[in-house]
Amino acid sequence: MTLTDYATACLLILGGIFFLAGTVGLLRFPDVYTRLHALTKADNVGLGFIMAGLVLQAESWLAAGKLLLIWLLVLFASASVSYLIARRALNKGIRIWM
Amino acid sequence: MSHAFAYALVGAGLFLLGLYALVAYAHLLRKILALNIMGSGVFLVLVALAKRTGDAEPDPVPHAMVITGIVVAVSATALALALMLKVSGKTGQAVLPGRHQD
Amino acid sequence: MDVIVVLEWAFDAVLGLGLLWLAWRTLNSPDLFKAIVLFISFGLLMALAWVRLNAPDIALAEAAIGAGLTGALLLAALARLRTTTDNTMPAQLPAGSWFQRGLLIVLLSGSAAGLGYAVWILPSHTSGLSMAVTANLDVSGARNPVTAVLLNFRGYDTMLEMIVLLLAVLGIWSLGGLPPRPERPAVAVLDTFSRFLIPVFILAAAYLLWVGADAPGGAFQAGSVLGAAGVLLLLSGWRPGVRLMQWPLRLALTIGAITFIILGVLTLLYEQQLLAYPVAQAGRMIILLESLATVSIAVTLAILFLGESPDPEEKK
Amino acid sequence: MEAILANADWGVIVILLPLTGGIVCFLWPAVSKTAGLITVAAVVLAVAGLGRQIMEHGAYRHTVGGWGAPLGIDLFADGLSLFMLIMTALVGLGISCYAKSYFNPRDAVWFWPVWLFLLAALNALFLAADIFNLYVTLELTGLAAVTLTALTGRIDALSSAMRYLLAMLAGSLAYLLGVALLYHDSGSVDIATLAQRIEPNATVWAALGLMSAGLALKTALFPLSFWLPPAHASAPAPVSALLSALVVKASFYILLRLWLELFADFAEGVSTLLGLLGAAAILWGSLQALRQTRIKLLVAYSTVAQIGYLFLVYPLASASSGLAAGIAAYLAFSHALAKSAMFLAAGNLMRFGGHDRIADLDRAVQRLPLTVSAFALAGVSIMGLPPSGGFTGKWLLLDAAMSQGRWDLAAVMIIGGLLAAGYIFKVLGYAFMQAKEPHDARAVPAGMEWAALLLAVGSILLGLMASEIFALIHPDLVANAGGAVERVWTA
Incomplete structure (x- = not known):
C-alpha cells in the first residue's frame, strides 16, 4: 500500500463514521426536524470524505470531476428535499420538539 | 462463485414472500406491492445465476431479459394502480368484493 | 486477501438478509405509506445487489424505474386513494381464514425447500450464451453486450416491449384516466430545484443514451431518467397544454414502436429477415432505434404518472 | 404476383399487420373502426398465405435478426401452430364483425387498438419458439385482455378486471421463474435447443412445476379458475367472446407445446394430476353453470x-x-x-331485453330467431352432439380413454355432456316461454345476429370437415380419427 492508499483508507473510514453518526441520529433523535438535521448534515460531510478518498484513487481528472459533480448534486438534492420535508411537516402541524 | 447461489436463494425467498402476501392480504395496494417483490425475486434468480462464469463477464442475456422484465413490471403496476383507484372510487374500499373477511 | 473475502461475504450476507427483511416489512407494515417508503428502499438495495452481481445496466434501470418511478407511481396512487376511500379499513386486513393461511404457509414452505434445492443443484460453472454473444459482438453494432442483446440479438422482444408500454397507457386512458391528484401549493424551492435539475436530467439521459452502445446505459435507462424529469416537471405544477395532449403526444408515445416496425419492414424487404441489420449499418440503426425508443419510453413513463385522460370529456 | 404471394414471409406479416393496425387506430381514432376491420380481414388472408406455404413446404421457420437460436429468436409454425392461428383469425373476424355494431363511439375508440394489439400478441405467441419471447407475448396478451375487460367501467367489470390482472401477473411471474431455471440449467430459451439438452433433474422439475402452475392459472384450470367467471361474465359481449374463445387457449397452447416438446417423456405423474384437475373442472364447472340464473355467468362457467x-x-x-x-x-x-x-348470442339477448336473466327471456325464440338458433347450434357443439366439432373432438377423446381402459375419465366426459345438455336446454326452454312481466323487444343490429349465427354454423361445419382438418394438424390423426369418425357416422 502506498501513502495515497492509506490516505484513502483514512478518509473512507472517517466518512463511514459520519454516516454512522447520521444514522444513529436518524434513529435516536426525537422529531422529524432534528432527524433531518442529523441526516443531511452528517451524511453530506460523510459523503464529502468518501468522495475525497475516492478522488485520490481516480485515474483521470475527468473521473475526479465526475465524483465532485456527484457530491454537489447530492448536496443540492438533500438540501432541497429536506426543506420540502420540513415544510410539509410544519404544514401538517407537527410541533417542534423542545 | 457461491455468492451467485446465495443471491439466487434470496431471489427465490422474495418470490415466495411476495406470493404469500399476494394471497394472504386483502388490500389491493399491498397485493400490487407483493407482485412487485415477486418480480424482483425472479429477476434476482435470473441475474444471480448468470454470474456463474468464473472470472469472466457475467452472461449478458439474462441481464437484457431483466431489463425487459422491469419495464413490463412498471407497465403492469401502473395499470394495476389505475384499476385499484377506479375500484376504490366506486366502492370506497381498495379491496376486491366478496373474497375477504370482515 | 482473506480479509477482503470475509468482508465481501459479510456485505453480501447483510445485503441479502436486508432485502428479505425489507420485503417482509413492506408486505406487513400496518401503515401503507410506510410500506411504500420501505418498498422504495428495497428498490435501492436491489440496485446495490445488481452492482454486486456485475449488472450495472440493471442497476441503472432498477434505480430509475424500479425504485424511482414505481415509487412515485405508488405514492401518487396512495395520495389519490386517500381522497376516495374511507381510511377506517385496516391496511393489514387478511384474506381468508386462519386455517387457509396456515395451509398456505405450509405449502409455501414446502415450495421454498424444493425451489432452494432446485437452485442449489445447478452446475456451479456455466457460461450460458455469453460465448455466443461475445463471438457476435463485433457484428452487432454495439460494444455493450447488454445493448447488443436488447437491440439486436433479441431486438424482437424489445419491439414487443414498446407495445407493452403503449398498452399500459391505453389501459389507463380507456378507464377514463385517473382522478386528479390533490394539488399542493407551489413551493419556490421545488421550482428552483426543478429548474436547475431538469437540464441535468436531460444531459444525463443524453449521456446514458450515447454511452449505451459501448458501456452500461441505453434506451431504457435514458428513457427512465428523462421520464423522471417529466415527473419532476409535473410535480412542480407544469401541465402539458391541451393541444400538446392530442396527436403530438400520441405520436411521441408510439414513435419507438413505429421505428421498430418500419425498420422491421425494411429489413424484411432487403435482408429477408425481420430486424436483420446489415453489418455496416447496424451501429447507426441501433442508435436510431434507441433514440426514438428513449422518447417513447420517457413520455410513456411521465404519462403513466400523470394518469389523466387526454379526452377533455372524460374529466368528470 | 403469384411469386410474391408464394414467397412473402407470411409468418412475420401476421404479426406486423395487427401491430401496425393497432398503432394506426391509436393515432387516428376517427378511422379506428374501418382500419380495425380491414386489418383483421387482412390477417385472415395472411394466415391463409402462411397455411398454403406450410402445406406445400412443411413447417415454417424464421430466424429473427438472422442470428438463429439459441442466440437469436426463432419464429416457428407447424400444423399445430397454424391451426391455432387459423382459429384466432377466423373467430377474430367473426367477433370483429359483431363488434363493429356493438360498441358505442366512446368505447370503440379504445376497443379497436387494444383488440388489434391482442391479435398481434396472440399471433406472435402461436408463432414463438422461444420461452422468454413467449413470456413477453403472454404479458402483452394479459394486459390487453384486462384492458378490454374493464372497458365498460362498471363496478363489476372493474373489480373482475382487477382480480384478472392480479391472477395474470402472478401466473406470468411463476412462468418466468420457470424460464429462469430452465435457462440456467440448459443455457437456452429456444424450445428446440432445450429439447435436445434437457435432462430430468430437480431444477427441471421445479421449472416444470412453476411453468405448469403459472399457465394453469392463466388457463383457469380448476381450482385456479376463480378469476374467470366474473371476468368473462362482466366484460362486454365481444370481449367475453375473445377471452373465452382465444385468450385462455393461448396459455393452454403454451402448456401443450412445452409438454409435447420438453416434458412428456418424464412427467407422467404430473399429467395424471392435470387430468384429474381437468375431470374436476368438468364436473364443478358444469354444476355451477347449471345453478346460474344469468346467461353470461352460465356461459362463463361452461368455459371452466x-x-x-x-x-x-x-x-x-x-x-x-x-x-x-x-x-x-x-x-x-x-x-x-x-x-x-x-357469448355473442348472449350479448344480443342482453341488447334485446336489457338484462341477461335466464328466467325472463320472454319469447326470444320468436322475436330473435337468428340469435337463439346461434345459441342452440353452439349448444349442440358444447354438449358434444353430432355432427358438430364438439362431438368429433369429444368422441376421439372418449375413444382414447376407453382404449386405454380409463373408464373413470370416460364416465366424467359423459356426465359432463349430460350436464351441458342440462344448462343449455335450461336457457333454450326459457327462450320459448313468456316471462311473468313481458317487456318490449329492443332492436338488435342484423350484423350482430349474423355474426353469432355464422360462428355457430362454423362450429358445426368443423365437425363435418374433421378429416380435412386433421390432415392439417397431424398426419397420424387422419388414420386414427378417420376410422373413429366413420365408425360413428355409419353406426
Whole structure:
C-alpha cells in the first residue's frame, strides 16, 4: 500500500463514521426536524470524505470531476428535499420538539 | 462463485414472500406491492445465476431479459394502480368484493 | 486477501438478509405509506445487489424505474386513494381464514425447500450464451453486450416491449384516466430545484443514451431518467397544454414502436429477415432505434404518472 | 404476383399487420373502426398465405435478426401452430364483425387498438419458439385482455378486471421463474435447443412445476379458475367472446407445446394430476353453470368445464402425444367457435331485453330467431352432439380413454355432456316461454345476429370437415380419427 492508499483508507473510514453518526441520529433523535438535521448534515460531510478518498484513487481528472459533480448534486438534492420535508411537516402541524 | 447461489436463494425467498402476501392480504395496494417483490425475486434468480462464469463477464442475456422484465413490471403496476383507484372510487374500499373477511 | 473475502461475504450476507427483511416489512407494515417508503428502499438495495452481481445496466434501470418511478407511481396512487376511500379499513386486513393461511404457509414452505434445492443443484460453472454473444459482438453494432442483446440479438422482444408500454397507457386512458391528484401549493424551492435539475436530467439521459452502445446505459435507462424529469416537471405544477395532449403526444408515445416496425419492414424487404441489420449499418440503426425508443419510453413513463385522460370529456 | 404471394414471409406479416393496425387506430381514432376491420380481414388472408406455404413446404421457420437460436429468436409454425392461428383469425373476424355494431363511439375508440394489439400478441405467441419471447407475448396478451375487460367501467367489470390482472401477473411471474431455471440449467430459451439438452433433474422439475402452475392459472384450470367467471361474465359481449374463445387457449397452447416438446417423456405423474384437475373442472364447472340464473355467468362457467376437457388430453397423451395434442387443438377450435357464438348470442339477448336473466327471456325464440338458433347450434357443439366439432373432438377423446381402459375419465366426459345438455336446454326452454312481466323487444343490429349465427354454423361445419382438418394438424390423426369418425357416422 502506498501513502495515497492509506490516505484513502483514512478518509473512507472517517466518512463511514459520519454516516454512522447520521444514522444513529436518524434513529435516536426525537422529531422529524432534528432527524433531518442529523441526516443531511452528517451524511453530506460523510459523503464529502468518501468522495475525497475516492478522488485520490481516480485515474483521470475527468473521473475526479465526475465524483465532485456527484457530491454537489447530492448536496443540492438533500438540501432541497429536506426543506420540502420540513415544510410539509410544519404544514401538517407537527410541533417542534423542545 | 457461491455468492451467485446465495443471491439466487434470496431471489427465490422474495418470490415466495411476495406470493404469500399476494394471497394472504386483502388490500389491493399491498397485493400490487407483493407482485412487485415477486418480480424482483425472479429477476434476482435470473441475474444471480448468470454470474456463474468464473472470472469472466457475467452472461449478458439474462441481464437484457431483466431489463425487459422491469419495464413490463412498471407497465403492469401502473395499470394495476389505475384499476385499484377506479375500484376504490366506486366502492370506497381498495379491496376486491366478496373474497375477504370482515 | 482473506480479509477482503470475509468482508465481501459479510456485505453480501447483510445485503441479502436486508432485502428479505425489507420485503417482509413492506408486505406487513400496518401503515401503507410506510410500506411504500420501505418498498422504495428495497428498490435501492436491489440496485446495490445488481452492482454486486456485475449488472450495472440493471442497476441503472432498477434505480430509475424500479425504485424511482414505481415509487412515485405508488405514492401518487396512495395520495389519490386517500381522497376516495374511507381510511377506517385496516391496511393489514387478511384474506381468508386462519386455517387457509396456515395451509398456505405450509405449502409455501414446502415450495421454498424444493425451489432452494432446485437452485442449489445447478452446475456451479456455466457460461450460458455469453460465448455466443461475445463471438457476435463485433457484428452487432454495439460494444455493450447488454445493448447488443436488447437491440439486436433479441431486438424482437424489445419491439414487443414498446407495445407493452403503449398498452399500459391505453389501459389507463380507456378507464377514463385517473382522478386528479390533490394539488399542493407551489413551493419556490421545488421550482428552483426543478429548474436547475431538469437540464441535468436531460444531459444525463443524453449521456446514458450515447454511452449505451459501448458501456452500461441505453434506451431504457435514458428513457427512465428523462421520464423522471417529466415527473419532476409535473410535480412542480407544469401541465402539458391541451393541444400538446392530442396527436403530438400520441405520436411521441408510439414513435419507438413505429421505428421498430418500419425498420422491421425494411429489413424484411432487403435482408429477408425481420430486424436483420446489415453489418455496416447496424451501429447507426441501433442508435436510431434507441433514440426514438428513449422518447417513447420517457413520455410513456411521465404519462403513466400523470394518469389523466387526454379526452377533455372524460374529466368528470 | 403469384411469386410474391408464394414467397412473402407470411409468418412475420401476421404479426406486423395487427401491430401496425393497432398503432394506426391509436393515432387516428376517427378511422379506428374501418382500419380495425380491414386489418383483421387482412390477417385472415395472411394466415391463409402462411397455411398454403406450410402445406406445400412443411413447417415454417424464421430466424429473427438472422442470428438463429439459441442466440437469436426463432419464429416457428407447424400444423399445430397454424391451426391455432387459423382459429384466432377466423373467430377474430367473426367477433370483429359483431363488434363493429356493438360498441358505442366512446368505447370503440379504445376497443379497436387494444383488440388489434391482442391479435398481434396472440399471433406472435402461436408463432414463438422461444420461452422468454413467449413470456413477453403472454404479458402483452394479459394486459390487453384486462384492458378490454374493464372497458365498460362498471363496478363489476372493474373489480373482475382487477382480480384478472392480479391472477395474470402472478401466473406470468411463476412462468418466468420457470424460464429462469430452465435457462440456467440448459443455457437456452429456444424450445428446440432445450429439447435436445434437457435432462430430468430437480431444477427441471421445479421449472416444470412453476411453468405448469403459472399457465394453469392463466388457463383457469380448476381450482385456479376463480378469476374467470366474473371476468368473462362482466366484460362486454365481444370481449367475453375473445377471452373465452382465444385468450385462455393461448396459455393452454403454451402448456401443450412445452409438454409435447420438453416434458412428456418424464412427467407422467404430473399429467395424471392435470387430468384429474381437468375431470374436476368438468364436473364443478358444469354444476355451477347449471345453478346460474344469468346467461353470461352460465356461459362463463361452461368455459371452466370445457377447459377441463382440454386437460383430459394429458393422461391420455403418454402413448401417442402428437395425436393427443391434435385432439386438444381440435377441441380448442370447436370450443372457440361455439363459445364465441354463445357469448355473442348472449350479448344480443342482453341488447334485446336489457338484462341477461335466464328466467325472463320472454319469447326470444320468436322475436330473435337468428340469435337463439346461434345459441342452440353452439349448444349442440358444447354438449358434444353430432355432427358438430364438439362431438368429433369429444368422441376421439372418449375413444382414447376407453382404449386405454380409463373408464373413470370416460364416465366424467359423459356426465359432463349430460350436464351441458342440462344448462343449455335450461336457457333454450326459457327462450320459448313468456316471462311473468313481458317487456318490449329492443332492436338488435342484423350484423350482430349474423355474426353469432355464422360462428355457430362454423362450429358445426368443423365437425363435418374433421378429416380435412386433421390432415392439417397431424398426419397420424387422419388414420386414427378417420376410422373413429366413420365408425360413428355409419353406426
